[in-house]
Amino acid sequence: xxxxxxxxxxxxxxxxxxxxxxxxxxxxxxxxxxxxxxxxxxxxxxxxxxxxxxxxxxxxxxxxxxxxxxxxxxxxxxxxxxxxxxxxxxxxxxxxxxxxxxxxxxxxxxxxxxxxxxxxxxxxxxxxxxxxxxxxxxxxxxxxxxxxxxxxxxxxxxxxxxxxxxxxxxxxxxxxxxxxxxxxxxxxxxxxxxxxxxxxxxxxxxxxxxxxxxxxxxxxxxxxxxxxxxxxxxxxxxxxxxxxxx
Amino acid sequence: xxxxxxxxxxxxxxxxxxxxxxxxxxxxxxxxxxxxxxxxxxxxxxxxxxxxxxxxxxxxxxxxxxxxxxxxxxxxxxxxxxxxxxxxxxxxxxxxxxxxxxxxxxxxxxxxxxxxxxxxxxxxxxxxxxxxxxxxxxxxxxxxxxxxxxxxxxxxxxxxxxxxxxxxxxxxxxxxxxxxxxxxxxxxxxxxxxxxxxxxxxxxxxxxxxxxxxxxxxxxxxxxxxxxxxxxxxxxxxxxxxxxxx
Amino acid sequence: xxxxxxxxxxxxxxxxxxxxxxxxxxxxxxxxxxxxxxxxxxxxxxxxxxxxxxxxxxxxxxxxxxxxxxxxxxxxxxxxxxxxxxxxxxxxxxxxxxxxxxxxxxxxxxxxxxxxxxxxxxxxxxxxxxxxxxxxxxxxxxxxxxxxxxxxxxxxxxxxxxxxxxxxxxxxxxxxxxxxxxxxxxxxxxxxxxxxxxxxxxxxxxxxxxxxxxxxxxxxxxxxxxxxxxxxxxxxxxxxxxxxxx
Amino acid sequence: xxxxxxxxxxxxxxxxxxxxxxxxxxxxxxxxxxxxxxxxxxxxxxxxxxxxxxxxxxxxxxxxxxxxxxxxxxxxxxxxxxxxxxxxxxxxxxxxxxxxxxxxxxxxxxxxxxxxxxxxxxxxxxxxxxxxxxxxxxxxxxxxxxxxxxxxxxxxxxxxxxxxxxxxxxxxxxxxxxxxxxxxxxxxxxxxxxxxxxxxxxxxxxxxxxxxxxxxxxxxxxxxxxxxxxxxxxxxxxxxxxxxxx
Numbered sequence: 001x002x003x004x005x006x007x008x009x010x011x012x013x014x015x016x017x018x019x020x021x022x023x024x025x026x027x028x029x030x031x032x033x034x035x036x037x038x039x040x041x042x043x044x045x046x047x048x049x050x051x052x053x054x055x056x057x058x059x060x061x062x063x064x065x066x067x068x069x070x071x072x073x074x075x076x077x078x079x080x081x082x083x084x085x086x087x088x089x090x091x092x093x094x095x096x097x098x099x100x101x102x103x104x105x106x107x108x109x110x111x112x113x114x115x116x117x118x119x120x121x122x123x124x125x126x127x128x129x130x131x132x133x134x135x136x137x138x139x140x141x142x143x144x145x146x147x148x149x150x151x152x153x154x155x156x157x158x159x160x161x162x163x164x165x166x167x168x169x170x171x172x173x174x175x176x177x178x179x180x181x182x183x184x185x186x187x188x189x190x191x192x193x194x195x196x197x198x199x200x201x202x203x204x205x206x207x208x209x210x211x212x213x214x215x216x217x218x219x220x221x222x223x224x225x226x227x228x229x230x231x232x233x234x235x236x237x238x239x240x241x242x243x244x245x246x
Numbered sequence: 247x248x249x250x251x252x253x254x255x256x257x258x259x260x261x262x263x264x265x266x267x268x269x270x271x272x273x274x275x276x277x278x279x280x281x282x283x284x285x286x287x288x289x290x291x292x293x294x295x296x297x298x299x300x301x302x303x304x305x306x307x308x309x310x311x312x313x314x315x316x317x318x319x320x321x322x323x324x325x326x327x328x329x330x331x332x333x334x335x336x337x338x339x340x341x342x343x344x345x346x347x348x349x350x351x352x353x354x355x356x357x358x359x360x361x362x363x364x365x366x367x368x369x370x371x372x373x374x375x376x377x378x379x380x381x382x383x384x385x386x387x388x389x390x391x392x393x394x395x396x397x398x399x400x401x402x403x404x405x406x407x408x409x410x411x412x413x414x415x416x417x418x419x420x421x422x423x424x425x426x427x428x429x430x431x432x433x434x435x436x437x438x439x440x441x442x443x444x445x446x447x448x449x450x451x452x453x454x455x456x457x458x459x460x461x462x463x464x465x466x467x468x469x470x471x472x473x474x475x476x477x478x479x480x481x482x483x484x485x486x487x488x489x490x491x492x
Numbered sequence: 493x494x495x496x497x498x499x500x501x502x503x504x505x506x507x508x509x510x511x512x513x514x515x516x517x518x519x520x521x522x523x524x525x526x527x528x529x530x531x532x533x534x535x536x537x538x539x540x541x542x543x544x545x546x547x548x549x550x551x552x553x554x555x556x557x558x559x560x561x562x563x564x565x566x567x568x569x570x571x572x573x574x575x576x577x578x579x580x581x582x583x584x585x586x587x588x589x590x591x592x593x594x595x596x597x598x599x600x601x602x603x604x605x606x607x608x609x610x611x612x613x614x615x616x617x618x619x620x621x622x623x624x625x626x627x628x629x630x631x632x633x634x635x636x637x638x639x640x641x642x643x644x645x646x647x648x649x650x651x652x653x654x655x656x657x658x659x660x661x662x663x664x665x666x667x668x669x670x671x672x673x674x675x676x677x678x679x680x681x682x683x684x685x686x687x688x689x690x691x692x693x694x695x696x697x698x699x700x701x702x703x704x705x706x707x708x709x710x711x712x713x714x715x716x717x718x719x720x721x722x723x724x725x726x727x728x729x730x731x732x733x734x735x736x737x738x
Numbered sequence: 739x740x741x742x743x744x745x746x747x748x749x750x751x752x753x754x755x756x757x758x759x760x761x762x763x764x765x766x767x768x769x770x771x772x773x774x775x776x777x778x779x780x781x782x783x784x785x786x787x788x789x790x791x792x793x794x795x796x797x798x799x800x801x802x803x804x805x806x807x808x809x810x811x812x813x814x815x816x817x818x819x820x821x822x823x824x825x826x827x828x829x830x831x832x833x834x835x836x837x838x839x840x841x842x843x844x845x846x847x848x849x850x851x852x853x854x855x856x857x858x859x860x861x862x863x864x865x866x867x868x869x870x871x872x873x874x875x876x877x878x879x880x881x882x883x884x885x886x887x888x889x890x891x892x893x894x895x896x897x898x899x900x901x902x903x904x905x906x907x908x909x910x911x912x913x914x915x916x917x918x919x920x921x922x923x924x925x926x927x928x929x930x931x932x933x934x935x936x937x938x939x940x941x942x943x944x945x946x947x948x949x950x951x952x953x954x955x956x957x958x959x960x961x962x963x964x965x966x967x968x969x970x971x972x973x974x975x976x977x978x979x980x981x982x983x984x
Contacts, residue, residue, distance in 0.1 A: 027475045054478035110441035113368040115448040122605040123658050141460040195602035197445040199689040202607040217634040229519045232546035273967045300970035356933035359860040361940040388955040412861050443937040614851040615904050687848035691935040694853040709880040721765045724792035
């Protein structure tokens, strides 16, 4: 069990560092969270960053743990109210969401500012998310209550990605690697869409059946693809900023 | 008092270094200034950079101090005429402007080149600035007289942000952290607006009442949010380029 | 012979590292491959990366070698099915393709998402590729069979560059340096085209005869130009990340 | 005299390194050149880079010197035919052009791909170049003869900047610092223009009289502004990559 707990903290800390390296974070905002066994092995906690640390400052040991009532039961620090509201709230609707990652990554967030924020099937990377994206168009200000998280959970439904209007995006995974890989490829897909739309020419969409086939190909090995990518990042971080493992 | 003076110099130097790290500076131009007690404790001075230093070269001790007549009473060096004109001039109209930061950061400055430079309420980051932005459309060449600063102060009015047509932007804060955080989020908001407008589709605007509510949420804790962000940058700078504290 | 084999591994590893430095890679996907003599000097193998390594982790000795049946006969690791399908498949049609490089580099890939993906002759860098680009518009999902590689080989025909619809690009060279240099200049040309098209003004195209003349000028010394560029990168890598030679 | 020669080599090498740091170079192409006294004090030579070195590899001592017949009379290496053609050719028409810098910097070069490549007066940085820019629309392929340089010199006329259609830009200065500063601000101005034009809204142009006044303000102190910027870069290079002084 202790090994499992340690692994969860290491992976989540590496995700913070990796997304910073990729430029997908914003200030000291946004949050990546993960459900893990509590250190005393009694029940589960939600691991999340101590508010105010830059993502490059997050380490395995400075992550804090919240219980289901948003009380800090491991570590010390402050948890952004938005983090507990969004992450705990969504998990009330989606208890299977072991890992949740919420960012304001620029290209995907720009789509979330459009009347029609649809992720268009312009590229293989887009097709990875075919019929796996939900859209919430009911922006209601900063998330400051559990109910807002629940509302977002309802909007997410059974999808893997949520575009939050005027706000950002969110990915769901059973593993840190999967939620991490989703955000990376979502941003790549959104970048291609925006570059393509910036030209004054017609964009080409992948036919539905090819989207489906491509998507199936990705998802039959989603953990394999995601692990390969995420753990390559993990090794790079160990080499260049090993203090995240502290 | 000496502690206060030291803190002012450290924070302002960190703001120069941090905005350089974020790519919001241009050449050796633009200026960040702060009112602080004079070292001899007689009255206030305006701390500002010695002209010609790259922002990555600014340190706590090489900042110079000007009195209200633009005479250098602390440190030695040259102060860009535009710095004293803009910063001293604005403070004649806005004596509450402890900290003023003026940049040519690319996305916000691109908006300042438009017939209608309005910061559109496309995103939560934009709503932070709801009804807090003033626009000056009367570009009159390089700022070379105190009167131009006063004119800009009039244009600014009681707002927190000024878009200076064909020129750049300016933020006001009671703290270094606040003016710094404003510029960061203003650039993020402007980037989203430009990316959104580059697509050939309809942009979605946040309804006025939601803008107001979001803006209120930010501002009831503006020092808290700004400090969290700015001091995370401060810690990163101490780690990677600690000479700014000299 | 051993010297030749060593040189092949060094150059191919440097190409992985260099394209990473230039930001032309994506996750741990895409592949650069090269035909080289087998270490036992019996026939040829295709050198390619061990799947899962980030391009910054590739070294001369961790490249693996596949025979024509996609069996790993040198080194150990995993080869992405897409790598063997695309690269071995194309070489069945183009046995002269000593080096093949396939990426999802953002600007060129954005063109590959358009109904008309044509590389327009807007710049000298575009003219380098005059009549040397093929376009495949028949995206069929992730490449998972040798036949898909053959199909791409047919689409490539006798050209040097292939735009793969909804997918990415591919360059062919008799040398590592040439295929590397192609990808670099192709991305520069695509970037210029997209920036030019993003303005609401008329783009100017180079007349056909000037395209032809410019293209001829490049190609009469293509190895010279490519070597100069690639080996400058090689020297930079030796200085900053010499472990690629291991 | 020896001090002067040494200073010329140091400054020109720093310009290569600095423009690389700013991302304004392309592969190992393009050239920065400067007229300087010959080491034997007999007449002048044109200092330029040894072809094939990346700009980050250029040092004071590996610059080579050409006489007016394009013969290498100092140092050893290869000079790109385009360098001698463009730079020596232009100086036949503009003997006052002590320093010439030619790049393919992306934003300015994208303008050079337009039917109407005009640098619009959208920003203070644009106004610096008011009536100081020439446009050549007669692209004739890679520059491979002195006559092409002369033709470019005629197109340049008495201006400070030349937009070379489908090709790139060129700046002229009496000092390294001035030609360097021109390229930096030209790219900033072009970036603003392209960002502004990418929005679907009306761009605002500075009235002619204000352009003139702003331009005059810049030029009455052009050496002062340019020196301040360039020598801050020089100091940064001494700190981070001091081998350029070798």
